[in-house]
Amino acid sequence: xxxxxxxxxxxxxxxxxxxxxxxxxxxxxxxxxxxxxxxxxxxxxxxxxxxxxxxxxxxxxxxxxxxxxxxxxxxxxxxxxxxxxxxxxxxxxxxxxxxxxxxxxxxxxxxxxxxxxxxxxxxxxxxxxxxxxxxxxxxxxxxxxxxxxxxxxxxxxxxxxxxxxxxxxxxxxxxxxxxxxxxxxxxxxxxxxxxxxxxxxxxxxxxxxxxxxxxxxxxxxxxxxxxxxxxxxxxxxxxxxxxxxxxxxxxxxxxxxxxxxxxxxxxxxxxxxxxxxxxxxxxxxxxxxxxxx
Amino acid sequence: xxxxxxxxxxxxxxxxxxxxxxxxxxxxxxxxxxxxxxxxxxxxxxxxxxxxxxxxxxxxxxxxxxxxxxxxxxxxxxxxxxxxxxxxxxxxxxxxxxxxxxxxxxxxxxxxxxxxxxxxxxxxxxxxxxxxxxxxxxxxxxxxxxxxxxxxxxxxxxxxxxxxxxxxxxxxxxxxxxxxxxxxxxxxxxxxxxxxxxxxxxxxxxxxxxxxxxxxxxxxxxxxxxxxxxxxxxxxxxxxxxxxxxxxxxxxxxxxxxxxxxxxxxxxxxxxxxxxxxxxxxxxxxxxxxxxxxxxxxxxxxxxxxxxxxxxxxxxxxxxxxxxxxxxxxxxxxxxxxxxxxxxxxxxxxxxxxxxxxxxxxxxxxxxxxxxxxxxxxxxxxxxxxxxxxxxxxxxxxxxxxxxxxxxxxxxxxxxxxxxxxxxxxxxxxxxxxxxxxxxxxxxxxxxxxxxxxxxxxxxxxxxxxxxxxxxxxxxxxxxxxxxxxxxxxxxxxxxxxxxxxxxxxxxxxxxxxxxxxxxxxxxxxxxxxxxxxxxxxxxxxxxxxxxxxxxxxxxxxxxxxxxxxxxxxxxxxxxxxxxxxxxxxxxxxxxxxxxxxxxxxxxxxxxxxxxxxxxxx
Numbered sequence: 001x002x003x004x005x006x007x008x009x010x011x012x013x014x015x016x017x018x019x020x021x022x023x024x025x026x027x028x029x030x031x032x033x034x035x036x037x038x039x040x041x042x043x044x045x046x047x048x049x050x051x052x053x054x055x056x057x058x059x060x061x062x063x064x065x066x067x068x069x070x071x072x073x074x075x076x077x078x079x080x081x082x083x084x085x086x087x088x089x090x091x092x093x094x095x096x097x098x099x100x101x102x103x104x105x106x107x108x109x110x111x112x113x114x115x116x117x118x119x120x121x122x123x124x125x126x127x128x129x130x131x132x133x134x135x136x137x138x139x140x141x142x143x144x145x146x147x148x149x150x151x152x153x154x155x156x157x158x159x160x161x162x163x164x165x166x167x168x169x170x171x172x173x174x175x176x177x178x179x180x181x182x183x184x185x186x187x188x189x190x191x192x193x194x195x196x197x198x199x200x201x202x203x204x205x206x207x208x209x210x211x212x213x214x215x216x217x218x219x220x221x222x223x224x225x226x227x228x229x230x231x232x233x234x235x236x237x238x239x240x241x242x243x244x245x246x247x248x249x250x251x252x253x254x255x256x257x258x259x260x261x262x263x264x265x266x267x268x269x270x271x272x273x274x275x276x277x278x279x280x281x282x283x284x285x286x287x288x289x290x291x292x293x
Numbered sequence: 294x295x296x297x298x299x300x301x302x303x304x305x306x307x308x309x310x311x312x313x314x315x316x317x318x319x320x321x322x323x324x325x326x327x328x329x330x331x332x333x334x335x336x337x338x339x340x341x342x343x344x345x346x347x348x349x350x351x352x353x354x355x356x357x358x359x360x361x362x363x364x365x366x367x368x369x370x371x372x373x374x375x376x377x378x379x380x381x382x383x384x385x386x387x388x389x390x391x392x393x394x395x396x397x398x399x400x401x402x403x404x405x406x407x408x409x410x411x412x413x414x415x416x417x418x419x420x421x422x423x424x425x426x427x428x429x430x431x432x433x434x435x436x437x438x439x440x441x442x443x444x445x446x447x448x449x450x451x452x453x454x455x456x457x458x459x460x461x462x463x464x465x466x467x468x469x470x471x472x473x474x475x476x477x478x479x480x481x482x483x484x485x486x487x488x489x490x491x492x493x494x495x496x497x498x499x500x501x502x503x504x505x506x507x508x509x510x511x512x513x514x515x516x517x518x519x520x521x522x523x524x525x526x527x528x529x530x531x532x533x534x535x536x537x538x539x540x541x542x543x544x545x546x547x548x549x550x551x552x553x554x555x556x557x558x559x560x561x562x563x564x565x566x567x568x569x570x571x572x573x574x575x576x577x578x579x580x581x582x583x584x585x586x587x588x589x590x591x592x593x594x595x596x597x598x599x600x601x602x603x604x605x606x607x608x609x610x611x612x613x614x615x616x617x618x619x620x621x622x623x624x625x626x627x628x629x630x631x632x633x634x635x636x637x638x639x640x641x642x643x644x645x646x647x648x649x650x651x652x653x654x655x656x657x658x659x660x661x662x663x664x665x666x667x668x669x670x671x672x673x674x675x676x677x678x679x680x681x682x683x684x685x686x687x688x689x690x691x692x693x694x695x696x697x698x699x700x701x702x703x704x705x706x707x708x709x710x711x712x713x714x715x716x717x718x719x720x721x722x723x724x725x726x727x728x729x730x731x732x733x734x735x736x737x738x739x740x741x742x743x744x745x746x747x748x749x750x751x752x753x754x755x756x757x758x759x760x761x762x763x764x765x766x767x768x769x770x771x772x773x774x775x776x777x778x779x780x781x782x783x784x785x786x787x788x789x790x791x792x793x794x795x796x797x798x799x800x801x802x803x804x805x806x807x808x809x810x811x812x813x814x815x816x817x818x819x820x821x822x823x824x825x826x827x828x829x830x831x832x833x834x835x836x837x838x839x840x841x842x843x844x845x846x847x848x849x850x851x852x853x854x855x856x857x858x859x860x861x862x863x864x865x866x867x868x869x870x871x872x873x874x875x876x877x878x879x880x881x882x883x884x885x886x887x888x889x890x891x892x893x894x895x896x897x898x899x900x901x902x903x904x905x906x907x908x909x910x911x
Contacts, residue, residue, distance in 0.1 A: 052654060052722065054808075055808070057807070058804060058807035058808045058810075059804070061803065061807045062800055062803045062804040062807055065799075065803045066796075066799050066800050066803055069799055070799075091791055093683075093684055093687050093688065094675060094680075094684065094791050094796070097673055097674050097675055097680060097683070097684075098674075098675060100672075100674065100707075100710065101674045101675070104669075104672065104674065104710060104713070104714065107714055108665075108714070108717060108718075108722065111714075111717065111718045111722030111723060112652075112654060112722045112723075116724075116842040119718065119723065119842040119846075120842055122714065122718075123842075123846050123847055123849075123850075124849060126710055126711045126714055126847075127711065127847060127849050127850035127853070129707060129710065130704070130707045130708050130710075130711065130850065131853070133703065133704075133707040134700070134703070134704055134707075137699075137700060137703040137707075138700060141691060141696055141699055141700065144691050145691070145694075145696060150688060150691065210810075214807070214810075266849065267849030267850070267853075268849045268850070268852040268853040271849070271850065271853035272853055275853075286696050286697075286700075290694075290696070
């Protein structure tokens, strides 16, 4: 968990640096996000808008930590004594739902603040989620059909024992998943829900101090979870920590680099985008999986 | 006395009694109905067994009523759920007029539902089915007949359902000489192809109308939202389940294993039904997303959820049927609770329009908690019971190779998050409005049933085995062979499984830690401010400035799905209706009502007869 936190936060720092360089600025140091989070944790929170605002970030961190615990980070046995067997007790569909839990909780918390920007952000975010979830689920279903397992460890084992990566075994599903991933990470052009210049960061706009700190840590862990998930599913998992970092970082650069040079979509454009080519590739992937196995 | 008769008598007698007592005191009326339901429930849970049966011969046909493991699930659900609703009803209906009328019909529909599940032959099934239809129709029109012809629509569709069952019964009688369900099951494989199709489709139409499967659903949204909320929770929670009950018998017992074999006749019927269920799920969910009235939102969402259940039954593998029945029970609990929540809001705040309401969370905290838990279960988020059902459902579809159906199911359940959030946000969160400043929490008799059901959702989420046990027994009665189940571990056919206990442990621990940190420790340092005191980029909103974002909440989503929504099923039915009307107008030209014209027709007919008699009679 600590690892996930550290890596997640550092990736956030890298993104800020890279963005700055692309935009011809110097940018903050890579450890800036650490400082931010530390500062926020030590801050006193002055106001609240009621119970749901307390619960929102709690839901968010619950979702990201729980999904982290049910994901096999490294191949082979569990990497930590405490949570050794947990990843055998959940599976992909459980994870899909667990990952939604956080955003829904955060959305509820944001809802209570009564800030119209938050509400607009949530409405956009959920709408967009319906968009990218379709190609993503298609890709996952294609994999499940091909490997005849729905558990993550099963998928990793399949790839290890066959000495191949699902990325090559099921290329169409991979394309669909990567395109869906663009939406999942909410970088431009899919930063519709947060849209700093329109909505003053949308759902998060009323959360300060410790709330924001918890939400930032949860967000960092969560992006790490998503990356590890895709690495596990498509890139054959990782045998050791260095491979894990290399793989996740490479993957992470796809939405980041694509995002830096893109403007923002409107919400319906974004949904339509996901229901276009990504879904097409997803369907091709499913059909391919049925014929291949 | 026979327990079956006794239960039916208690229920219908309670209805009549509460109708009469309403003359004395209107409070007494609700109380009587509640006591009668509880009494029937107690009798059902303690006194009834498979030994209780009732056989008699009527007009040369053998009729029979008994209880088996499959109907026990539904019976238990009906009686326990309606007891809770009756308790809720006492306060909810307080001060409304025509209470006697309401409770009479309410009790009659409960009695009719119990009759349906007791019936082992189609004649008594048909009779109780019609009683159920009529009593629910009378409640739908409780608030008046005029608006939108809701009652008429409901009646027409119920009549279609009723007549197709009647046709099926006539056919069965002609073909086999009996109307027992058991006889249909044993004779069905000997039928010819067309006969199999006819009986199957006719019965499925009957049950499909009640389960509101597309394209037979158009009566449902308005009928659900127009009846009093305490009845709607029974309407959507239980009456629709009677359709599921019947479908289970037809799809699993009658079609038997032939529905799983590719290429047989019933396989196609089942698959068409599964697809209809999927389409229902998606379209109804889209409609639910764009509603502005909380009642209608829930009504559409019910239709969508029933689409899943139908899909699960129609797919017909062990896991999918288990998932469907599990979802059926859980759906009754959470959708029932949500309708009760809306009822409480309607009673306390006077409206259910989500564009007007807001920020009731501080006024009605307990109602909010019940709503939150039910919504989490509806969305299928772990660790609540909805997740268990959804998980089994998806796994069963994937394992049995229905990969495009699973995508439809995922699409509709992801889109369901939209209306889930809309519901909570519209009623309980958002800007506080002056208009609703003095809203109070609902009375305890309304809050207790809601909280109790929310608790049940939690229990069934952690220990789904409590529900698996009766369901597995019921499925064995239906003829599905031996069904495996365990208390906390769910598995699919590929050997993957999840463990609800470890899930709840992890979620519980992390959540409690975060909650203690934020909710208890951090909360002390903060002070509460109103929802006007927010970040507005430096502008200070004036007192009367409206900061609520509630109208056209999902406009972008609406734009994105616009092509799908262009035509509603209503549109086609209305066109059909108009077409029929103009056809009848055309006929009316001949039947002018004038004696002279009819005389002319007779003469013309005779002339034709004489002229062409050689050709005709040769």
